[in-house]
Amino acid sequence: MTFAATQKEARLRYLDGRFEVVVPGDYVLCAVTGRRIAMDELRYWDVARQRAYADGDAASADLAVIYQP
Numbered sequence: 001m002t003f004a005a006t007q008k009e010a011r012l013r014y015l016d017g018r019f020e021v022v023v024p025g026d027y028v029l030c031a032v033t034g035r036r037i038a039m040d041e042l043r044y045w046d047v048a049r050q051r052a053y054a055d056g057d058a059a060s061a062d063l064a065v066i067y068q069p
Contacts, residue, residue: 014045032052
Protein backbone atom coordinates (compact mmCIF):
# COMPACT_ATOMS: atom_id res chain seq x y z
CA MET A 1 0.00 0.00 0.00
CA THR A 2 1.22 3.49 -0.80
CA PHE A 3 0.80 6.33 1.63
CA ALA A 4 0.35 9.98 0.68
CA ALA A 5 2.38 12.68 2.41
CA THR A 6 -0.85 14.09 3.84
CA GLN A 7 -1.66 10.91 5.75
CA LYS A 8 -0.86 10.89 9.44
CA GLU A 9 0.12 8.37 12.06
CA ALA A 10 -2.61 7.11 14.38
CA ARG A 11 -2.16 6.56 18.10
CA LEU A 12 -3.80 3.43 19.44
CA ARG A 13 -4.39 1.65 22.71
CA TYR A 14 -3.87 -2.05 22.09
CA LEU A 15 -6.22 -4.41 23.91
CA ASP A 16 -6.86 -8.17 23.81
CA GLY A 17 -8.29 -8.90 20.37
CA ARG A 18 -8.99 -5.25 19.53
CA PHE A 19 -7.61 -1.75 19.76
CA GLU A 20 -8.99 1.69 20.55
CA VAL A 21 -8.14 4.74 18.50
CA VAL A 22 -6.71 7.45 20.77
CA VAL A 23 -5.67 9.80 17.95
CA PRO A 24 -7.21 9.12 14.53
CA GLY A 25 -4.88 8.54 11.62
CA ASP A 26 -4.21 6.46 8.55
CA TYR A 27 -1.45 4.14 9.76
CA VAL A 28 0.71 2.99 12.68
CA LEU A 29 4.40 2.12 12.62
CA CYS A 30 5.78 -1.38 13.05
CA ALA A 31 7.89 -1.55 16.21
CA VAL A 32 10.45 -3.79 14.51
CA THR A 33 10.71 -2.65 10.90
CA GLY A 34 9.45 0.93 11.12
CA ARG A 35 7.17 0.14 8.19
CA ARG A 36 3.82 1.90 7.97
CA ILE A 37 0.83 -0.36 8.59
CA ALA A 38 -2.52 0.78 7.22
CA MET A 39 -5.21 0.72 9.88
CA ASP A 40 -7.26 -1.84 7.96
CA GLU A 41 -4.20 -4.13 7.67
CA LEU A 42 -3.20 -4.09 11.35
CA ARG A 43 -3.38 -7.67 12.67
CA TYR A 44 -0.48 -8.07 15.12
CA TRP A 45 0.30 -6.18 18.33
CA ASP A 46 1.64 -6.65 21.84
CA VAL A 47 -0.84 -5.59 24.52
CA ALA A 48 1.68 -5.57 27.38
CA ARG A 49 4.22 -3.44 25.51
CA GLN A 50 1.71 -1.48 23.40
CA ARG A 51 3.54 -2.12 20.14
CA ALA A 52 2.28 -2.84 16.62
CA TYR A 53 3.85 -5.29 14.16
CA ALA A 54 3.68 -5.36 10.37
CA ASP A 55 3.34 -9.15 10.25
CA GLY A 56 3.69 -12.35 12.21
CA ASP A 57 7.40 -12.64 11.46
CA ALA A 58 8.11 -9.21 12.97
CA ALA A 59 6.02 -10.02 16.04
CA SER A 60 7.73 -13.38 16.52
CA ALA A 61 11.20 -11.90 16.14
CA ASP A 62 10.50 -9.15 18.67
CA LEU A 63 8.86 -11.46 21.19
CA ALA A 64 11.60 -14.09 20.85
CA VAL A 65 14.12 -11.55 22.18
CA ILE A 66 12.02 -10.95 25.28
CA TYR A 67 10.97 -14.50 26.03
CA GLN A 68 14.27 -16.33 25.57
CA PRO A 69 14.55 -19.48 27.71
